[in-house]
Amino acid sequence: MPQKTVLFDKHLASNAKMVDFYGWEMPINYGSQIEEHHAVRQDAGMFDVSHMTIVDLKGARVRDFLRFLLANDVAKLKTPGKALYTAMCTPEAGVIDDLIVYYLADDWFRLVVNSATREKDLAWINKQADAFNVAVSERPELSMIAVQGPEAKAKAATVFSDEQNTMVDGMKPFFGVQAGDLFIATTGYTGEAGYEIVVPEAQAEDLWQKLLDAGVRPCGLGARDTLRLEAGMNLYGQDMDETVSPLAANMGWTVALEPSDRDFIGRAVLETQKAEGTEELVGLLLETKGVLRAGMAVKVKATDGSEHTGITTSGTFSPTLSQGIALARIPSVEVAEVEVEMRKKWVTVKLVPPVFVRNGKPVV
């Protein structure tokens, strides 16, 4: 029996088509995922992301703990509210999960981790936390709504109190603030401006309805996937997992090897991989008709004439570009030509950096 978020009835009221998403009954779309996608690129859309796992970490040594647990360095977080994106790795440098960590106070950090990896994440975090005497508490009583798009902040402002508006006014990207009952963060998974709003369960339906009344369009997991893929953002379990190094998943920028005296889980292997080189995650653009899909075979011809193989890890039809796009993992070589096997035919595709659209504009 799949779990339901507190917004389940709200989804049905907006004619959602519900699907099982890793044990959660979630909306895949409310009619047309392409229209929902365009709403986020051009106006404002909202997603129920209450299935995601919020974990609060408290203790005097919580910063030391996270500097050991995570591949990115929370020492970079100097202002309360500041957040960063990071991988949590195994000692072998496989990605256990990708997550956002917020610095709330010197003895209090907050993690937002994937729901599909909830159990293993909590087990791993708890196991490592013991030595640092850090208290790990999941916050299942909190719901989360992501409001995203060029008009998202303006529309959300009509719903916030004056006090909340004052608190979020001018807040830079990747910050979060507890404003009244809401924790409002300038984060997201779409490549657009907006907020992720953590709200007590009992108030979630009311907030959803107010946003709906403010003209924010409900969007399902279908649009969420095409938006994040256009923005070049990874999906855990697809673009990386415990068998993949963050260096081979376009997450090298989140792996903080400096300062060199910081010991963290996976460090030794990451240093070796960095020195020796890894595969890489690249963008592919289909310039002919069709749609790229996850799991397609990739052939890479290098400039020295050698041939290599790879695989698409995510693929879709990009509603913004009206073209097939994909992320693919390929060996790190000087690429001359890339082909993808689509429906038993080899098709030449264009190699691009793994980001296709940002702030509503094509970047490829």
Place this chain on the structure above:
Amino acid sequence: MSNVPSELKYTATHEWVRKEADGTCFVGITEHAQELLGDMVFVELPEVEDEVAAGDDVAVCESVKAASDIYSPISGVIVAVNEDLEGTPEQVNNDPFGDGWIFQIKPSEPEELDDLLSAEDYANTLDED
């Protein structure tokens, strides 16, 4: 529950067939099929004058979710294709039994029409899903 117009014939693979007074037939995919596929992004059409046999894959409906082969329900010659779908494939979603038609075929073995599913039989196959 999907709409299943009673005047049409159906296949188990979710195509519909509408027989015209001149003996030709229009073919498309059912409302149920487009719901399963989600937003359509490309429709690959057959060529006019192609000779096809019942069960041949003749077109492809590619949605955000998947590419799905479209099989000709009957044998015959393709006499027209819905070129509008090249620019507006969403017509398959918005009006699957009307403007979302995919091709028109002149049957070479009209008796094959009798082997297709009635609306009632097709609706029953959906109940079993």
